Amino acid sequence: MIDSLQLSAIGGSFVVVLAHTLLTPVLTPVFRKAADIVYPYDQITINQYRGQNMQRNELYTAAEAYLSKACSSRASKLKAELGKEHERPVVTIDDDEEVTDTFKGSKVWWYARKRPRSSQTISFRDQDDELKSYRLTFNKRQRKLVEDEYLEYIRKEGDAARMSNQKRRLFTNNPINNSCPRPTWSQVAFEHPSIFDTLAMDPEKKNIIKDDLVMFRDGKEYYKKIGKAWKRGYLLYGPPGTGKSSMIAAIANFMEYDVYDIELTAVKTNTNLRQIFTEITSKAVIVIEDIDCSIDLTNKRKEKKKDEDDEETVIKLPGQEEKDESSKLTLSGLLNFIDGLWSACGGERIIIFTTNHLDKLDPALIRRGRMDMHIEMSYCTFEAFKVLAENYLRVEQHELFGTIRTLLSEVNITPADVAEELMPKTLVEDDAGESLKNLIKVMEDKKKAEAGDAAKEKDKLKGESSA
Ligand SMILES: Nc1ncnc2c1ncn2[C@@H]1O[C@H](COP(=O)(O)OP(=O)(O)OP(=O)(O)O)[C@@H](O)[C@H]1O
Numbered sequence: 001m002i003d004s005l006q007l008s009a010i011g012g013s014f015v016v017v018l019a020h021t022l023l024t025p026v027l028t029p030v031f032r033k034a035a036d037i038v039y040p041y042d043q044i045t046i047n048q049y050r051g052q053n054m055q056r057n058e059l060y061t062a063a064e065a066y067l068s069k070a071c072s073s074r075a076s077k078l079k080a081e082l083g084k085e086h087e088r089p090v091v092t093i094d095d096d097e098e099v100t101d102t103f104k105g106s107k108v109w110w111y112a113r114k115r116p117r118s119s120q121t122i123s124f125r126d127q128d129d130e131l132k133s134y135r136l137t138f139n140k141r142q143r144k145l146v147e148d149e150y151l152e153y154i155r156k157e158g159d160a161a162r163m164s165n166q167k168r169r170l171f172t173n174n175p176i177n178n179s180c181p182r183p184t185w186s187q188v189a190f191e192h193p194s195i196f197d198t199l200a201m202d203p204e205k206k207n208i209i210k211d212d213l214v215m216f217r218d219g220k221e222y223y224k225k226i227g228k229a230w231k232r233g234y235l236l237y238g239p240p241g242t243g244k245s246s247m248i249a250a251i252a253n254f255m256e257y258d259v260y261d262i263e264l265t266a267v268k269t270n271t272n273l274r275q276i277f278t279e280i281t282s283k284a285v286i287v288i289e290d291i292d293c294s295i296d297l298t299n300k301r302k303e304k305k306k307d308e309d310d311e312e313t314v315i316k317l318p319g320q321e322e323k324d325e326s327s328k329l330t331l332s333g334l335l336n337f338i339d340g341l342w343s344a345c346g347g348e349r350i351i352i353f354t355t356n357h358l359d360k361l362d363p364a365l366i367r368r369g370r371m372d373m374h375i376e377m378s379y380c381t382f383e384a385f386k387v388l389a390e391n392y393l394r395v396e397q398h399e400l401f402g403t404i405r406t407l408l409s410e411v412n413i414t415p416a417d418v419a420e421e422l423m424p425k426t427l428v429e430d431d432a433g434e435s436l437k438n439l440i441k442v443m444e445d446k447k448k449a450e451a452g453d454a455a456k457e458k459d460k461l462k463g464e465s466s467a
């Protein structure tokens, strides 16, 4: 009979691992029965990390949030930290403290444990020299209720509490060097204010993206049914200042996910990449910005014969020596995390690449299925301008809108440049007409400059052909 279990949540199902038996197998049934009468309880241990301490155990995180919400009032030893938006301190039960909970009329005991990490244990979190866990104790008769219903209930309630309590976080991977040979993450509170309403782009396009995100968020069962990992890839491309980073923030805010901003140049090998990926929890937006600057794929591809396998292409990091073959990050390594076997670890993840140069990327990296949706962030259209005018000037209509519409169809101006002109020059100034006139002047100057450039180019071509 198993009396003590270790438990982890992996991709939606619980895996029960035999930890040790409190009663030895040699006990006779009669003796066992007597022992059950003396101590009729079973225990489940929920460790903070699972799998050689490589991955966070999401059941632990959920239990922590659940206990904070539902049981902390019954504990006498508590710890407090600031929650979302610094609004109110969030109180959780302290280490070595026990609280009780009741589920469907049955009482259970939660005990928060902490013990020192042994020197042999591998950790990618150098700051953690202690292993934490919860020990859940319950009457043997409630074993089925706990395993089948209570733990799932804890996970759901805990996840909901975590979302409403916790500040969302922005993670970035630290560079690997002699003093820090293993990949680690740094984190800060994610407080970017960009949302879909403030994003300047065609409302129709915006709605398509929002619908796609909602489909993804609610699609756990669907993804399972079709046998696909629960993840979605978006490729954002367009010139600088068209809102790619703002779109990432809007997606993260819309989904209420944490953001993992991966600095590929700080990753040296496929092993490092695997280590940082396995640390990422679910409900995450994984971002690789300016992917064309982080990696150099095209030159290598050109050197390769056409029929060679794309996926063996070496990703050459800036400054990395050609001869440095031992420490390399390969395209196959990166693809493995986007849609290989490792991509299914964690679940509910959005992967976003951004680039200013779509043509510089290897087609293997951005093919549909890997990057499911390609989103062009374009120069400012009239529809996008109206969003900015509403946000910055609080005007929906103005007599100058007609002129602006015409100019926007004639010159390429980024939403960032339009936003700059619409921004009042002083905090007290609130003259929409003045800001719109400034914008018109900037666009007219741009138009003249472009016309001058075109004329010069024409003259040059004429000169060349007559020579
Ligand atoms: N589509 C947009 N909607 C709203 N604001 C925008 C938009 N595009 C740009 N901006 C404004 O311009 C600033 C720069 O935009 P952002 O950083 O999102 O551009 P980007 O496409 O990521 O540029 P880069 O390619 O240089 O990284 C933002 O802080 C925002 O204020």
Ligand SMILES: [Mg+2]
Binding pocket: 244, 245, 246, 289
């Ligand atoms: Mg950007």
